[in-house]
Amino acid sequence: MSKLLVVGTVAFDAIETPFGKTDKILGGSGTFVGLAAAHFGVQTGIVSVVGGDFPQSYLSMMNDKGINTDGVEVIQDGKTFFWSGKYHNDMNSRDTLITELNVLADFTPVVPETFRDAAIVVLGNLHPLTQSSVLDQLSAQPKLVILDTMNFWMDAALEDLHKVLKRVDVITINDEEARQLSGEYSLVNAAKKIHLMGPKFVVIKKGEHGALLFNDGKMFYAPALPLAEVFDPTGAGDTFAGGFSGYIAKSEDISFESMKNAVIYGSNLASFCVEKFGTERMEALQSDEVHERLKVFKELTQFDIKLT
């Protein structure tokens, strides 16, 4: 079992969907990645920053799940990063209503001594320079570096993004972002171009249409679980990345065959995330539920045509 280091946001979200709305609740990419990875029982550490307004109870909840939060800096006279968004009826698009960077504006991540030798590193959605600075602090080359990013950084810091991509093994990115980064409409061609930027493995997340894993001409497809209701998609992509990296950290196997299982686990955990607002479902999730849903994923995808 490998040590897993996650850098990402720990934040407040306020969410409105056709099913209702929330006040400020727990959110952030680092939070969702960590909660998903925690299901694999691996030693997980989060590097992030929060303000004095961040409840200790949230950190305690994470600690209770085995997540090390020594790397979450608390700036007592600062305010926690806050995002507010409203989803449209189809749940596939959303409007950002508020983004208050607050303490995130001057965030300089410090990796705790105990996680500088982490074998698996997840660079959650943050400025590419922040992602790079985490890699700079490691005492040894990690076994696998996984990066998540978004269109915002392609617009605002493309050169820095290209630099950090050269140091990354796996990129997880959504379909529109893959098209923007590569300039290719076809996801097959997009993955080829992104390979050339650095990552040997490209995972393209297609939301309700599942996720594609590409590596050196090989492809694998993990469907999203078709659901009667998607209650709140917030954090689903980060939960996918957390399930992916948690599985890899547990298995210590970075082969393509192992990554197939990892994207299935990513999709499995993400299918729970969207069932309730924010982190609610992920906080309550039990390992037997994940196990039962794995059976559903098998029934959904496995067939028996004999090849002669």
Added chain:
Amino acid sequence: MSKLLVVGTVAFDAIETPFGKTDKILGGSGTFVGLAAAHFGVQTGIVSVVGGDFPQSYLSMMNDKGINTDGVEVIQDGKTFFWSGKYHNDMNSRDTLITELNVLADFTPVVPETFRDAAIVVLGNLHPLTQSSVLDQLSAQPKLVILDTMNFWMDAALEDLHKVLKRVDVITINDEEARQLSGEYSLVNAAKKIHLMGPKFVVIKKGEHGALLFNDGKMFYAPALPLAEVFDPTGAGDTFAGGFSGYIAKSEDISFESMKNAVIYGSNLASFCVEKFGTERMEALQSDEVHERLKVFKELTQFDIKLT
């Protein structure tokens, strides 16, 4: 091996895509269903109508592939149904430029005597009353009736569509059409409502995002093969239906497990259809190519997580 009866259009298409454009070429739902089903070596008969302008060579080509065209009426002083369309850059949407119904306007299908006992019947995209009249001519209850339809008939002949749906075992329909027919956005809920309209099996085609099979609370997902280039999507949905029904006719097994294989074959054949304009790729397709691609579909979808 069961007899397969297909009713659908045999037509001329003129197609424009970002890759080029064609003059009038062979098209039609019956044509694509038949060419796909022919790969399973089942006795396939097409019921349709063409005009005096329809080249005998097209019918001969189909006959050479083992497709019986006795049910394709030729109206010597009439003109063949003609459709022309232009695809947008993303290939997911298209504009219809021309629709000339011609001989299709007064089409009254006549099922040849030799196909009145067909075990598997495909009701291709046509007026629901035309689809019903084919069922009326059968000498025995078929083992499986598969219906394809489109939004046009939901707008123009919804009541007739509901009547024929009561006589149907499997409906193949695209995602937007499933939403329109059911009034439900979630495809899981849409399938539930469509089940109540008659079909025990609901296949929802999502184009480049694959296809979902629903039956009595069970689900199966067949991905579309991710392609570097989709050259021309025309006929892909009909080819999917032809691959699906051809496999069922060959296996004579209408269980859910068998239908899983059928949707995989449907997706397999459709992945070839889009590689060239119109029927070109399907006319040239060899069975060893289908077999090789089945391996690709296995690699794309099969994983090995042990359930304990």
